[in-house]
C-alpha cells in the first residue's frame with residue numbers, strides 16, 4: 068500500500084510499504100477515508116525526535132472503514148465507518164478504567180526508553196516513531212488499530228467524514244482542555260492559539276457555558292474562524308496589548324481560565340533544549356493574565372524545557388496549572404453526538420484537501436501556515 072513516510076529532517080515521501088496485518092485478537096484493520104495533519108507532527112517533520120526512523124508513517128487523526136476484525140472484537144463489524152482516537156489505550160489499566168486513556172500504562176512507550184526528565188510514559192499514539200512505542204499512522208491506505216473496541220468509534224450517519232475526522236484528536240483535546248480548566252457557566256476564558264485545537268477549545272468553553280471566550284493569535288483568517296465558528300472574540304497580538312485587553316474584558320480580574328494551545332515551541336535541537344532557549348511566551352502571558360485562584364491549562368509541547376518561568380506567580384496567585392498532550396477517548400462518542408446535532412462543526416478546519424500523493428506539499432503548507440492553512444486533509 069501507499070503511505071506518507073518520514074524520510075529525513077523536513078523530508079516526507081509517499082512510499083510503498085507492506086499492508087498492515089492483524090497481530091492481536093483486539094486489532095482491527097481500517098481502510099482510511101480521510102487523514103489530517105496535526106501540530107504534534109511538526110517537531111517530527113523537522114527531525115527533532117531522535118527515535119524517528121526512515122519509513123515511519125505519520126498521521127494521528129483519521130477516519131475510515133473497518134475491513135478486518137480480530138476474534139476478540141465485540142463492538143465493530145466489517146463495513147463500519149469509524150473515527151479512531153489519536154491515543155492508543157488498553158482500556159483495562161488503572162488509568163483507563165477511570166477514563167483517563169491518555170495516561171494509559173500499557174499502550175505507550177517502553178518505560179526504559181522514557182526521558183528521565185519525564186518519569187513515566189503516556190499512552191500510545193498513531194503516527195509517532197515506532198522506536199518510541201508509536202503506531203503506524205493514518206496517512207496511508209490502511210491502518211492497524213490496536214485495542215479497537217476501546218479507541219475506534221462508529222460515526223453516526225448524520226456526520227460526514229470531514230466533520231468526524233476531528234473527533235479523533237482536535238475536538239477531544241479541546242474538550243479535555245475546557246474540562247481540565249473546569250470552565251463553568253459565566254466564566255471568561257482566554258485561549259492562546261487559533262489552530263484547530265485552540266478553536267475547538269474555544270468552542271468547548273462556549274458549549275460549557277462560558278460568558279466570554281477570547282482567542283489570541285496573529286493569523287487573521289484563523290481569528291475570523293474562531294469568531295465565526297466558535298463564538299469567540301479575536302485578539303490579534305500584533306495589534307493589541309493582550310494583557311490589558313484580557314484584564315479589561317474580564318472586569319479587571321483576569322480570565323478565570325487560560326488555555327495555551329500554541330503547539331510545539333520553535334526549539335531547533337536537543338542542545339538548544341538543554342540550554343533552555345525555548346520561548347515560553349504564551350505560558351508566561353497566561354500565568355500573568357490569569358485571575359487569582361484561576362486555572363492555566365497548557366496543551367502539547369512534547370519537548371518543552373522552560374527556563375525563567377514565573378513560578379512565584381503560580382504560588383502568589385494560587386494558580387492551578389494543568390497540562391495535557393493527548394485526548395482521552397471517553398469524550399469521543401459525546402462529541403460525535405454533538406456533531407450530529409450540529410452543535411459542533413469542524414469541517415472548516417480542513418482548509419486544504421489533497422490526495423495522499425501530495426502529502427509532502429500539504430505538510431509544507433501546514434508547517435508554514437501558508438495560504439491560510441489550518442489543517443491539510445488527505446484522501447488516499
Ligand SMILES: [Zn+2]
Nearest residue numbers: 157160163171
Ligand atoms: Zn490502559
